[in-house]
Amino acid sequence: MTASAQTPSAPLFAAVEQNDEATVAKLIAEGVAIDGRNADGETALLAATHENRAGIARQLILAGADVNAKDRIQDSPYLYAGARGHLEILKLTLTHGADLKSTNRYGGTALIPAAERGHVDTVRTLIDAGVAVDHVNNLGWTALLEAVLLGDGGERHVAIVGILLDAGADPSLPDREGVTPLRHARQRGFQPMVELLTKAGGRE
Template sequence: MLRRSILTGVASLLLSAVPLVATGEDMSKTPLHAAAGQNNVATIRKLLAEGVKIDARDGSGATALLVATHGNRIEAAKALIEAGADVNAKDNIEDSPYLYAGARGHLEILTMTLAHGADLKSTNRYGGTALIPASERGHVETVRTLIEAGVAVDHVNKLGWTALLEAIILGDGGKRHEQIVDLLVKAGADVNLADGDGVTPLQHARTRGFATIEGILTAAGAH
């Protein structure tokens, strides 16, 4: 059981990672993709006025908006979103502007995607909603924003983990993850929903010596 848990943890570290740049992003790049990556709003508007396809894909399947999101190019993303770019368009590894912005804590772009039709039920290649990697990575305001938007707090990914479990298992137990656990609990997260090995959030917190998180869970009825 211990060995299985360790292997699961190691695998999760590899699987939960969202690449900073999607593989092959430089392949078949259009001028619109290049302008988005450079945060060149004037060129973006010129190209769109000339009739270029706003959701054209590069070699990795990324749209110009996803390229802008990769680099947290806020002005470029704003111009594209306001012009009608699809915030849910996924690349070859199932990242979308909405999902990537959530995972990386690109809060301004995330907020724009939420205001323009982000699919809250959409999942990444590991079956996780935007809330799960945001919780793991300690993006407090992103987690708060996603909860307020209505993302399901108890969604379980392919690893058998919820946002609460990832915040504990892959978090560092510091202030940011304490705040995230508190936010998730207050949002109604099931504090007794165990992982695939039957280990509960409370057991994980105790094993790691996360006393404050343990207290938050216990106060919420965890056992």
């Protein structure tokens, strides 16, 4: 979270790094360039989101910070909060203009990495917000495929598979090799997922 000393926003990044909410509030009141960038192309809001500093993120968002501003690797506060399960910040971005169709550097929506990483409440929140459940990323994977392929088969990923299916995810949408979620689940011995996918009409 390095800030360039030459940028007008440097004091804001320093305050975010120190988790200094009072200074952030002062700088906002003084009219700091709220969406100024650091050397990595991050805004202060994205820097705060990286550290899950919800108090500072709230201040910045309420002051008008852009929740969709992307850095050099195509992360935005909205996308990063969703991917990492930073639920409080995610909900703030969703009520302040988050672009549900925006995608990360892998061509995936926020829902896909949330499903992969087992963030159950985040997956539910994103679906409720209207993120497309069957979006396919650049790897050819949906959120459902990632929950099966990259999950651990445990309780959280099983719950996510159920949530995605209940939300209308296609249980038979295959990867680029033509392998369906059901076949992947069976190959991995993830029996609870196999049962959910079979009940939803999934094909091998």
